[in-house]
Amino acid sequence: MEKLLSKKKVLITGAGSGIGAATARLFAAHGAELYLNARDELSLAEVVAQIQHDFPESNCEVIAFDVSDPDAVKAGFQTLFKKAKSLDVLVNNAGILDDALIGMVSAKQVERTFASNSFSVLYCSQYASRLMQRSGGGSIINLSSIIGRVGNQGQAVYGGSKAAVIGITLSLAKELAAAQIRVNAVAPGFIETPMTEQLPAEKYQQRLDSIAMGHIGKATDVANSILFLASDMSAYVTGQVLGVDGGMLI
Amino acid sequence: MIDNKLKTIFATALGIDEAAISDELTYGSIPEWDSTAHMMLVAEIESQYDIMLDTDDIIDMSSPAKAQTIIAKYQD
Structure with a gap:
């Protein structure tokens, strides 16, 4: 098997479970030098x-x-700098899911969700892009969601935070292209992870029924798309949002 | 006054003559020192001094003298 990330220095946030963990395993198989993050x-x-x-x-x-804490991100990247000196790939995967109908959304929930899902992407990309410039470029992959593209009832906060990820991705792609840093997003649909396991049975079935391909996605399905965007297979791809959703319609 | 190493970095990153680097030079005071050039300057400083600057220090680095003070902080 050809190793697509041989000797590439990679930071994956939220790598402890789900898509982050699947991506870490896949990247290890492809020869990446891995730096894994979690709280x-x-x-x-x-x-x-x-x-x-x-x-x-x-x-x-x-x-x-903690990716949602700017001071912690600063300290984390100083540690990364001491260990690795440069960076080739950043996967902004860390995030939380906390659904509520709009009338029951608390300010604390809004702040926590946007800090974890959106602000973290800005903080980490800010430091990562400077480390990437040292090695002449790199690739940033941000995890958005189908909910950030088309919305869903009860997910105004989550959807808003994931739509923000798309705006950040498109803007950074333009800003960092001259430095040969590519920035893309992946928008998973309904994927089997600890996060989706929290859903009530009725909602779970509803989501399943909305998938044209008729089955839930696996974390490895998303990890494969992240691998593509991280590797030189996508060397001329930037500013894109790749849906990985089996034809899901919401 | 700043040392010769930093003076050369400023001249290279901003694309100006070393003679133009003075205490009066500040961010935005000449067309060559815009936000894009500032980030190039940061990259050059980080690379030459093998440091990683905090975002607050990047924003605060508004003159060559200030840059010298900030760099010294990382070399302790």
Whole structure:
């Protein structure tokens, strides 16, 4: 198998479970030098142990920080700078899902969701883009959502935070193109992750019924699209939002 | 006054003569020192001094003298 990320330095946020963990495993198989992020080291222990077991030659380090806290992001990237000196790929994956009808949305929920899902993308991209310039370019992949593109009832906050990710992606793609830094987004549909497992049975079935391909997506389906955008296979692709949703209609 | 290494970095990043680097030079005071050039200056400083600047310091770096002070902070 051709390794698509050989020696590429990669930071994946929210790598402890779901799409982040699947991406970390896939990237390890493709020879990436991995820096995995989560709020705390403990939540990454299982993923790191699996990677070290399955790919003993891989370089996989943990950099724990809260992406929603600008000071923590600053400290996290200083640590990354000391360890790696440069960066080739950033996957802005960390995020939270907290649904509520608009009448029941609290200010705290709005702040927490936007801080985790949107502001974090700005904070991390800000530092990552400077590290990428040291190696002559790079690729930033932001995790949006089908909800950020078409909306859904009960998801005004989540959808808004994921729509913001698209706006950030399109603007950064234009700003950073001259520095050979590509910025793209992935917009997953209904994907089997710990986040979607929280849904009530009735809502789960409703979502399933809306997928043209008739089945829920896997975290590896999304990880494969992230791999494409991270690798030189997409060397001339920037400012795009790639839907990974099996033809889902909301 | 700033040292020769930083003076050369400023001249290279802003595309101006070293003689034009003075204490009076400030961000935005000449057309060559715009936001794009400022980020090039930051990249050059980070690369030459092997440091990573905080965003607050990048925003605060409004003159060569200020840049010298900020860089010193990272070299302790």
